[in-house]
Amino acid sequence: MSSRVTAALLAALVTAGLVGCSTDAAPTARPAVPAEPPKVATPSPRVPAGSAPERAFAVGVRELKLNRDGDRPLPVTVWYPAAGKAGGEPERSADAAKGKFPVVMFSHGLGGRPADYDTLLTRWAAAGFVVAAPTFPRTSRGGDGNVLDVLNQPADVSYALTQVLALDGRSGDPLRGRLATDRVAAAGHSAGGVTTIGLFTTGRDERLDAGVVFAGTALGVGTAFAGAAAPQLFVHGQADEVVDYAAGRAAYDKVPWPKAMLSLPKGDHGRALLGDGPALRVVSDTTVEFLRWSLYGDEAAKRRIPTDAARDDIATLDNRL
Template identity: 80%
Template sequence: MRPRRTPALLTAALLSVGLVGCSGEPAPAGRDARATPPATVKPTTPAPRVPEGHAPTGSFAVGVRELKLNRDGDRPLPVTVWYPARGAAGGDPERSAPAAAGRFPVVMFSHGLGGRPDDYASLLNRWATAGFVVAAPAFPHTRRGADGNVLDVLNQPADVSYALTRVLALDGAAGDPLRGRLATDRVAAAGHSAGGVTTIGLFTASRDDRLDAGVVFAGTGLGVGTAFAGAAAPQLFVHGEADEVVDYAAGKAVYDAVPWPKAMLSLTKGDHGRALLTDGAALRVVADTTVEFLRWTLYGDAAAKTRLPTEARRNNLATLDDRL
């Protein structure tokens, strides 16, 4: 994509402090950024394009591997892949474990500024044990230990699309452990903070038509816009109302612009990253809500859609604006 200079600079100004926000440090006290009351009008846009079906009812063991990718020869993209594996569920992910039988939807996950895929292992393992293959690139300039060039966030949607192509190709690769195990026509994108910007970009300026759904954690449209394009792809936004890095109102503004079925999970005391990284109770709410959303959008499981509001409101840690 070709970024315009002004939005890029605005993105830099907003995300340049993202190291603290993505690290899971407690949030400072801030003003109440509570949104307006949820709308009750249901959208008239088309339903998800995934045919009706059923998600797996049990849990899987989890395998993990890494792909060494490089886009255009100068953008190294090591990709960590978590996937359903054979064996008993509940243990730690096993490196290069044999894949479980079945075909599993794919979720591409983008980390935040100064982060790495492993920072989100608790959440991503939860998705894999529920029956999803999760592929998470470590971006060349915004991962921990890189140069921290925040402007490079605007190149990351193309990185994700490239990595997605390579991941989906494993389904037909002779001898690959994931051969015949990927539901290549059922794909979502998700991301946190700068990775949330990346994810929004995949549905706006850099629309990837292979994507059926999106999950945006603490994201903003600065630099990538809010001109959502292409076929209807339901979106779930997750944002802390006390977010000290990406203001809650900024995330809500992008959510409001989504023309498709959508929902927004608002963590009433949530900061920028702790609910994904260190806060056990909030992480459970986020994990279970996102699993039900992915079961509905990628498996076509209508029962998961009906369970989603209950998971979102458990323990009164969050509210849900449900326009699905």
């Protein structure tokens, strides 16, 4: 994602907030919401205690062809734990591994596609998660670039989640009986981070148990976090040239639930998410342990989060989990 188009997103969302009464009929956007978080929140996560898989899995990948309301095509890439030897590249349409695996919905950034994040999402799948990533109709690479359509994307993710969870009961589907449908998280980068925050605020999806926000901001979706407690992990580079670190921190500060913020002092807008390297290893290991805790209820994983975050002095962790 270029900084130019991402900056356009921020400018457009700011404009939307300032001229919300415009009669321009471009995308449908939800109205602004108060910045104050709800006064009452469930005090602890609702996922019961358990243990995450200790072994790594091979990874399979497949595509779902979805369309919301007949005019919003939403192809979804799904990475999942697969049978066979761990390691190597994801195998197209591989047999699923035995077990019940939590689901993570991932939202790409403006001008991006799910495949851009293959390294990170493959690691999540290898750790025991089914990762489903829609390609959004207007903000993906090749779309018309209508940045305000980001405000419609939380509903896209909720729709795609419904379709993904339905695979668990679909006769003949490779993922039949393989999804822990009661353990679900949302994650996203940049514009996908806006989308993810929206799933816990204006477009609260009560099926979500946790969130991971990479280089995100609450512009356009607000910080009125609602519903049952859903732990949040924010990841943000302090040298982010597109979404100012302070904007991400401001959204994080409004989260009323268990939360942590992984800050990378030398981190930019997120290029480390798009390829392998020391920063990605710290980010991927920390996010894996967070998901193991928040979706499997694995307390040992929670205790490992600070150690993973501190590796090689690449990042610092504000830990309020």
